[in-house]
Amino acid sequence: MQLKDFATLADAKLYTQSTLKSSDARMLNERGIFSLIGLADGEVLMQAIEGSADIPARVKSWFKPSEQGIDIADPNALGILAGMVAANVLTQANSDLLSGYAYVKTQPFTNATAYEFSRAKGTISYLEKTPLNGYVKLTSSSSDEYLAVFYSDIQGVRVREGSVNIKGVGEYIVRANKPIFIENYYNALV
Numbered sequence: 001m002q003l004k005d006f007a008t009l010a011d012a013k014l015y016t017q018s019t020l021k022s023s024d025a026r027m028l029n030e031r032g033i034f035s036l037i038g039l040a041d042g043e044v045l046m047q048a049i050e051g052s053a054d055i056p057a058r059v060k061s062w063f064k065p066s067e068q069g070i071d072i073a074d075p076n077a078l079g080i081l082a083g084m085v086a087a088n089v090l091t092q093a094n095s096d097l098l099s100g101y102a103y104v105k106t107q108p109f110t111n112a113t114a115y116e117f118s119r120a121k122g123t124i125s126y127l128e129k130t131p132l133n134g135y136v137k138l139t140s141s142s143s144d145e146y147l148a149v150f151y152s153d154i155q156g157v158r159v160r161e162g163s164v165n166i167k168g169v170g171e172y173i174v175r176a177n178k179p180i181f182i183e184n185y186y187n188a189l190v
Helices: 008-014 030-036 039-051 057-062 073-088 092-100 112-120
Strands: 017-020 103-106 127-130 133-140 145-155 157-167 170-175 179-183
Touching: 008 112, 030 039, 039 073, 073 092, 127 133, 133 145, 133 157, 133 179, 157 170, 157 179
Parallel strands: none
Antiparallel strands: 017 103, 127 179, 133 170, 145 157, 145 179
């Protein structure tokens, strides 16, 4: 998802994205299981796997500490976990923890700002300014700091010309040789 796809900035900040790890990074053996769900629960699970007639011996060997392990995202591994939950050997919470090991969870928009959100949504207003002797004077009445990008209009297409770092209330000078459109996020520029 992209920032523009969210209804509110709060929704974007809470969004969690799960990405499948590489196959090598999602391999789990006995040691990995113990580190994720603890020694007691891990021991119960490993004994159940070793004692199961439904799990082939070759698959059982993948869990040994000396082996690379089993790809925890593989449907067979997920089937083993589901079977262990059904047999009350493993709790659903521990099963979720083990299967979740295959994924990296991130919150890509946690630090997104209101400005970035408005820019992504295309809701920023623009202030049109005509230069005088090659310069445009801007006056900001906002104490907020942000980077205001300015554009020129070439045959109906907005082309980025540069930016000005607005550091709160004050006057700012921008060099321009043609009319420009400046992002007026806080509606505080004149």
